[in-house]
Amino acid sequence: MTGQAAIRHSKNPSGLGDLYLRHASWLSSRLRRLGVTGVDDIVQETYLRIAPYQARGEVRHPKSLLLRIATNLVAEEGRRTQRQRLHAATTTACNDAASQTEAVLLKQLILRLPQPERDIFMLSRFGSLTNEEIAARLELSVKTVERRITRALKQVDAQLRR
CATH class of the missing domain: 1.10.10.10 (Winged helix-like DNA-binding domain superfamily/Winged helix DNA-binding domain)
Structure with missing residues (x-):
């Protein structure tokens, strides 16, 4: 069942499903205009994160909250990607340094x-x-x-x- 179908079949038809039907295409197009990749996944995760607020009736400005959650998710993914790249670069640098150290040690042993x-x-x-x-x-x-x-x-x- 797709995200939209699952939301439509939820227990509260006027809750999250309604919110999804009214704003999902707007949120998708907004994210695409911002150059976000993986928009469908971001939209789906956004609705998962807004669900508790919607269930408690705490959503007063849905577009604003949806966009805030979505941009936070995009930023979080960017930070995660950056950490992974930094970790990979650090690991490579450490391996290179270890290889250089080992090479120097081997040269000393041979000499x-x-x-x-x-x-x-x-x-x-x-x-x-x-x-x-x-x-x-x-x-x-x-x-x-x-x-x-x-x-x-x-x-x-x-x-x-x-």
């Missing part, structure tokens, strides 16, 4: 390695070379390359645990 382990570690992890390719390039045995990588990893691990 603390002895030269032979450092060279092999860099070729293995950042050069994407296999142990066999590293051995051929540095004219070492594969077993020596494996031992140096193992030592480098142990040293990096020990430094991280400090």
Whole structure:
């Protein structure tokens, strides 16, 4: 059942349903002129929020109250969207800062390695070379390359645990 049909079938036909029939199209067109997107949802939420006032007979200037509620809803949605964008930007900035911090830390850890382990570690992890390719390039045995990588990893691990 659509919002209009639900309001028409409410218990009080001269209450909220009447208010809806008299002012919904006016409110929709007013919001569209203001450049609001999602007008139908805003109008529906506006009538949900005005219902308690209407039920108590407290609505003296319906157009004014409807427009106030609707503009408050639009502003609330704008603030929510702005908070979400700020949160996303903050999260991205924090992730970038964490990535930069991690990169600096990793660089420091690698620079603390002895030269032979450092060279092999860099070729293995950042050069994407296999142990066999590293051995051929540095004219070492594969077993020596494996031992140096193992030592480098142990040293990096020990430094991280400090």
